[in-house]
Amino acid sequence: MTDFLLYLTNGLVMGIIYALFALGVALIVGIMNVVNFAHGELYVLAGYFSALFASALGMHPALAMIMATLCVFVVGLIVERTLIRPTYGNEMYSLIVTFILSIVLQNGYLLIFGPYPRKPPNLVTGATNVFSLFMYGNQRLLGFALALVMIVCFFALIRYTWFGRVVRSVSIDRDMASLMGVNPQRVNLLAFGLGCALAGAAGVILTPIFPVTPTIGVGVSLTAFVVVVLGGMGSFAGCVVGGILLGVMENLGAAYISSAYKQLFGFIILISALFLRPAGLFGRKRA
């Protein structure tokens, strides 16, 4: 039973963090109909920024995390304005542009930061004996709490603020929202920046645990896409449920079937879920 609880806890922790970076993809897909292949590279960028701010500039790790997330938000705004905006209306173009951007960023990281893993100092060290049952890393527990807070804040933003209402209206009917005075271009810009910032937030939370390397973003993007498709394209609640489901199933699969094929379990869940619900767990069938 203790083992099961450990696997469940770890699955939950990983799942919440999966959900956090998948929410960025869901937001951008839901609002802009753009699949951002460079999402994982923005996660990596935040990791590098936080390591750089904390190590080279001597910032406190917590401040470095906030600054890194803000920087990725600004990078997101610039990417939207220069690279994504010309592709509106053509999903294929946005795919091509973001795919090329991901390759450019990977090579850029390799050139600038080198191949070695980078991380900022841990905010906390050591491990806690959870429920007197098993030892669990304090940085992971903190990461879980931070990711949870970020997700709650994101839902509050979408549910209760003017910006959230605008985002939801554009997501439901872009033309109608436009007729009601919403500026879709500005919403796109902010939504893309926010989506990137969510990737960045996940990046700064996870980098102290899993240091970043130039190509690690590929796996992050893949996981985010699996979560988004599993939860239902563009569904925020689906992202959270999909992320947790993926994290838990990966851990239970690795524990009770084989740890050699951990990543395979994600795809098995995805295929099974799509077989039963083609639109994803929380997705709606399109008319």
Next chain:
Amino acid sequence: MMPAPVGEQVTAHAVRIAAINPYISPRGLGMNAKKLHRALVVLFALFPVIGAGPTWAADDSIKIGVVGPRTGPAAATGKAFEEGFAVALDMVNAPGKGVLGKKLEVVFEDTAGDPEKAASGIEKLITRDKVALVVGESHSSAALAEIDVANRLKVPLIIAEAWHDDITAKGYKYVFRAGPSNSGVVNDSLMGFVKANGFKKVAIVAENTDWGLGIKKLAEEGLKAANIPFMTIVTERQSQDHYTELNKVKQFGPDLVLAFVYGFGLHYFIAQANETGLAPQTALVLDGAGPPSLWPDFWKNVGDAGNLELFVSSMNVDKPVTEVDKAFYEAYRKKFGQNPTDYKSRSLFNTVLLAADAINRAGSTDADKLVDALEKTNLTIASGVVKFDLTPGSYRYHQWQPPMLVVQWQDKKQVVVHPKDLATGELKKK
């Protein structure tokens, strides 16, 4: 006619796709094509800055190829290889030296540890760059793909750091290995270390690659023969999270964990082994690959969990094995301003010296003459005196195994703990 700029080519291609794709609106395409073109030009403009092209040889030079991972989870090995051949080229091309009166040049092809990339990479080196021979590689999966190409195209390949037995056990005429093999490491080093230090229970954690699975099987056989209880867990190569595996290991209660995990994954493994209360609290971890424990930022990534960690290595900067070894460390320090950290820089250095020696003795770049010369090698390199075994029918064919050390981090200092005759200190268990 001059070809169109890359950005225009991509835009044109996208337009062609759009023309046959009913889901793309032609109206939207017309409106945005110019802006998109500008965006693509911006992206492609970055490529010349970040792209690393091959080194083109002049007529008065002889080219050899290097294969290894410049990208992927073991990209650090590519950096070590670059350092290794840079030092070797300085020595080989020193005034009055060279190969056959010409300058030796290197063309480096990235294999990313991927068999498909490795096969096409070595084929490019041989057919496009016309290299005389190829050296390098550190991924067994990639090397197993490369040896078939080298043998088919009849160009000698000297493997530096891919350990799978089959690389030389296949008995290919054009394939040599001047580096460790799985059998050599397990039988000559690891099992001796385990027995000599009286470990009672061993856990094996191996990544699911050709190297990981191959060395796991040999370690299992060795432990079984020595009557030492053991357990085995296979882990996903790309996995960053090892809590599940470590929990199972902890329940088994070993006093030694043999971690056959290569790349940055090892850093995560060490840090998490400490978080879960396994190492060094109740067991020692032995990194069965070596270099990841020496990469920059190792201590930053693992923290105090790195103390008492063990790793295999063929290099001890404080105790040079030969005069060439001493010269390598001096040249490395002069060029890079510090001691080498990754012993794979030295391994690649060694293979370049072997290649240059073979070309000089063969008196040509003819492949069969080079194979003949390599088989007659009797050269002192940094790790010892190389003589390739010529007995067919086992992994020893065309192989030379350097002596391997087991090193322990003790208060951030490297202490050689095995074999006893080369040891610089005692093993610490607590």
